[in-house]
Amino acid sequence: MWSKIKSFTVFFLGWLAIIVLLVLVLDVLWGVYTRKVMGDQARWTEELARFLLVWISFLGTAIAYLDDKHLGVDILVSHFDKAAKRVSRVFTHVLVLAFSLAVMGIGGTRLCIDRFDSGQLLPSLDISKGWFYLSVPVSGYLIAFFALGNVISLIMGKGVSSDSEEVSS
Amino acid sequence: MNEGLAILLLVFGSLLLLDAPIAFVIGIATAVAAWALGYSDVLISLSRDMGSGLDNFALLAIPFFILAGDLMGAGGLAGRIIDFAASILGRFKGGLALVNTLTCMLFGSISGSAAAAVSSVGGTMIPEMNRKGYDKDFNIALTACAATTGLLIPPSNVMIVYAVVASNMSISALFLAGVIPGMLVGLLLMAVCIIVSRRKGYGGVVDEDAAEIASRRSFLVNTWRATPSLLLVVFVLGGILSGWFTPTEASAVAVLWAFLLAVVIYREVPWKSLPKVAIGSARTTGIVMILVAVGSALSRLLTIEQIPQMVSDGLLGMSSNPIMILLTINVILLVVGTFMDMTPAVLVFTPIFLPVAVGLGMDPIHFGIVMITNLSIGLCTPPVGTCLFLGCSVGKSNIAKVSIAMLPFYAAMFVGLAAITYWEDLALWLPRLLGELD
Numbered sequence: 001m002w003s004k005i006k007s008f009t010v011f012f013l014g015w016l017a018i019i020v021l022l023v024l025v026l027d028v029l030w031g032v033y034t035r036k037v038m039g040d041q042a043r044w045t046e047e048l049a050r051f052l053l054v055w056i057s058f059l060g061t062a063i064a065y066l067d068d069k070h071l072g073v074d075i076l077v078s079h080f081d082k083a084a085k086r087v088s089r090v091f092t093h094v095l096v097l098a099f100s101l102a103v104m105g106i107g108g109t110r111l112c113i114d115r116f117d118s119g120q121l122l123p124s125l126d127i128s129k130g131w132f133y134l135s136v137p138v139s140g141y142l143i144a145f146f147a148l149g150n151v152i153s154l155i156m157g158k159g160v161s162s163d164s165e166e167v168s169s
Numbered sequence: 170m171n172e173g174l175a176i177l178l179l180v181f182g183s184l185l186l187l188d189a190p191i192a193f194v195i196g197i198a199t200a201v202a203a204w205a206l207g208y209s210d211v212l213i214s215l216s217r218d219m220g221s222g223l224d225n226f227a228l229l230a231i232p233f234f235i236l237a238g239d240l241m242g243a244g245g246l247a248g249r250i251i252d253f254a255a256s257i258l259g260r261f262k263g264g265l266a267l268v269n270t271l272t273c274m275l276f277g278s279i280s281g282s283a284a285a286a287v288s289s290v291g292g293t294m295i296p297e298m299n300r301k302g303y304d305k306d307f308n309i310a311l312t313a314c315a316a317t318t319g320l321l322i323p324p325s326n327v328m329i330v331y332a333v334v335a336s337n338m339s340i341s342a343l344f345l346a347g348v349i350p351g352m353l354v355g356l357l358l359m360a361v362c363i364i365v366s367r368r369k370g371y372g373g374v375v376d377e378d379a380a381e382i383a384s385r386r387s388f389l390v391n392t393w394r395a396t397p398s399l400l401l402v403v404f405v406l407g408g409i410l411s412g413w414f415t416p417t418e419a420s421a422v423a424v425l426w427a428f429l430l431a432v433v434i435y436r437e438v439p440w441k442s443l444p445k446v447a448i449g450s451a452r453t454t455g456i457v458m459i460l461v462a463v464g465s466a467l468s469r470l471l472t473i474e475q476i477p478q479m480v481s482d483g484l485l486g487m488s489s490n491p492i493m494i495l496l497t498i499n500v501i502l503l504v505v506g507t508f509m510d511m512t513p514a515v516l517v518f519t520p521i522f523l524p525v526a527v528g529l530g531m532d533p534i535h536f537g538i539v540m541i542t543n544l545s546i547g548l549c550t551p552p553v554g555t556c557l558f559l560g561c562s563v564g565k566s567n568i569a570k571v572s573i574a575m576l577p578f579y580a581a582m583f584v585g586l587a588a589i590t591y592w593e594d595l596a597l598w599l600p601r602l603l604g605e606l607d
Contacts, residue, residue, distance in 0.1 A: 017451035028421035060455020070190035077188040092189040107212025
């Protein structure tokens with residue numbers, strides 16, 4: 001069940017990222033084309049680009065967390081024995097869980113509610129600024145959900161698929 | 170000492186040591202410090218800083234250069250650049266070492282990733298050099314160091330990060346400023362190669378093996394084959410300098426060019442593996458951008474607490490001699506670089522040290538180049554050095570042995586760093602010449 005949810009999310013996030021990247025490239029190229037060839041740059045291109053940038057960034061952050069690719073410093077932990085390593089891994093996943101849930105998730109949700117209520121619009125796209133900030137809580141809840149999954153499977157003794165190598169070695 | 174700063178440092182240091190992802194460590198340390206200092210609505214303002222920190226058109230060049238680099242690097246780029254480099258340098262003594270260095274410089278510039286240069290160029294050159302009698306640890310050390318020069322030679326993502334944290338300075342001027350320092354470090358590494366090769370007798374009088382690679386095809390053919398890839402750099406720099414594109418637009422054009430080369434012309438990346446390449450690029454983007462996001466939250470906290478002012482006063486109070494102060498900053502950054510990766514180090518330390526440097530009358534562009542040159546050394550040192558570690562795994566050796574083989578290369582990089590720090594024209598001459606800087 002868990003691995004099914006995980007692989008579905010990876011699949012879904014992956015395709016979403018591909019589409020966002022593709023639209024981003026086309027959008028910026030279209031901006032250059034309209035300015036250079038048609039003499040007048042379409043104003044929405046830059047705004048859409050910044051809007052999609054924040055989304056691809058936070059989606060990418062979630063993908064990187066799922067793949068366990070974020071940068072860390074393992075000077076100390078690499079000397080730990082198996083049990084201590086496991087405790088420290090549980091601890092780091094709890095940290096990630098706390099930050100993504102509290103700051104990105106809850107803080108981000110309240111921020112978005114504020115922005116949707118304020119009626120502030122992205123001028124050319126004519127949508128609420130809340131849609132821009134929505135990327136933060138969406139990514140936060142996704143990361144929190146998978147961090148929780150990682151913590152549970154570490155405590156239950158199954159190891160996390162992506163770092164099972166470290167745990168078993 | 171400021172109470173908030175103490176908490177920040179304590180949380181940051183202890184969590185960092187436990188191998189927690191560094192972006193989350195910066196975020197948590199910032200949140201805890203803000204909360205302890207009695208800020209209101211910490212959660213909301215932090216998430217807002219993270220979102221608005223990324224709301225910058227210039228940052229868009231980062232995912233684009235990553236994507237272009239991934240597309241270019243996926244195919245036979247390393248092989249074509251090696252052939253090209255061999256036809257220029259293959260005939261000299263210690264030729265393969267020189268070829269390796271030049272290839273890393275060009276590959277690092279085109280792919281924008283020092284790590285990709287180590288694995289792609291090293292994957293081919295290290296075994297080749299081993300076979301021809303060069304010492305294995307020397308080969309790994311050389312590849313790791315040479316790969317970092319690509320971070321100075323444009324286009325370079327870490328420069329974009331620096332330009333954005335240092336409050337939106339000119340990316341084109343910064344790109345140009347890196348060209349000569351990057352080549353200087355490359356030349357110094359080559360000098361070490363020549364000296365070591367003479368001592369150890371690598372490659373004979375004429376390196377027959379490198380000459381052999383070179384003579385498989387004529388110089389013109391090798392150059393012709395490498396030209397489309399090298400054009401990527403020409404398009405980006407030329408487009409920006411002629412005023413045709415902004416750096417961000419140039420990076421989108423780079424994606425288009427990389428796509429045409431990899432998928433349509435060379436067909437080294439089949440259509441069906443494009444999704445995988447794109448997801449990989451999105452992931453790398455996420456790794457860098459979450460750092461930029463929490464970095465901007467941290468930098469706002471530091472500014473409100475006037476910490477850069479404090480550090481600046483402290484450093485300027487210690488000595489009034491600019492040479493000593495720059496030396497101190499360099500030593501601190503070298504220590505930081507040994508355990509911290511380049512992007513987080515740039516994000517955390519630019520807001521702290523840049524005001525000091527500017528206070529000494531240093532140009533912010535020059536300081537950025539000094540910082541990147543400095544932190545490049547850290548990528549090749551234990552206990553944490555991405556290029557060193559990757560080199561050891563590609564070349565199958567251990568960190569202790571390679572670190573010893575690194576010593577002459579460290580010396581070369583220190584000489585380069587000193588020259589770049591104290592002779593500003595190395596960085597600033599080219600952007601001034603081309604009118605990108607006053």
